[in-house]
Amino acid sequence: MKHSNGSAILIVILFMSVLSIFCISLWQSSSLFHDISLQRLAYEQKYRAAQGGLNYAIAFCRKNFDDILKACKERGQTYQIELEPWKIAKHIVYKNEVEIESVESVENALQIKSTLFDGSKKNIFTVSCHLSKSEINKKDNFFIKHFLN
Numbered sequence: 181m182k183h184s185n186g187s188a189i190l191i192v193i194l195f196m197s198v199l200s201i202f203c204i205s206l207w208q209s210s211s212l213f214h215d216i217s218l219q220r221l222a223y224e225q226k227y228r229a230a231q232g233g234l235n236y237a238i239a240f241c242r243k244n245f246d247d248i249l250k251a252c253k254e255r256g257q258t259y260q261i262e263l264e265p266w267k268i269a270k271h272i273v274y275k276n277e278v279e280i281e282s283v284e285s286v287e288n289a290l291q292i293k294s295t296l297f298d299g300s301k302k303n304i305f306t307v308s309c310h311l312s313k314s315e316i317n318k319k320d321n322f323f324i325k326h327f328l329n
Contacts, residue, residue: 226296226304226305227305229266229296230306230307230329234308241280241292245320248290258280259280259281262275263278273299274298275296275298276294276297277294277295279292288314289311289312293308294307305329307329309326309328310326311323
């Protein structure tokens with residue numbers, strides 16, 4: 181079958197429009213996956229920074245557990261620790277504040293909450309856990325429970 185000049189141009193235009201639609205949909209999906217990966221990176225940075233503050237507070241509480249627990253229970257005091265700013269990248273700096281309270285329902289337990297703030301004191305991310313102490317074989321053992329983010 182022989183095509184005339186007009187039908188060949190129509191076939192080329194149809195082929196190019198199908199190819200253009202296919203390329204645009206590929207570009208859109210790759211752009212979407214790129215945005216998702218950037219959001220995942222931002223979430224991981226915030227989570228790791230808040231978790232770093234929580235790990236610091238756990239180490240601090242292990243060293244001073246009895247003093248902190250006594251102060252929290254007797255005076256109803258909340259310990260607050262303000263950590264130095266976390267510089268994630270050139271333009272991303274977070275501040276981490278930790279609050280330590282006694283857990284009313286458990287005898288030897290502290291609740292530790294690490295909150296990440298940006299420059300305008302906006303709450304960005306919070307992680308918390310319970311740190312309990314028990315003596316087994318005359319040795320102090322610490323247990324982390326109820327880890328929440």
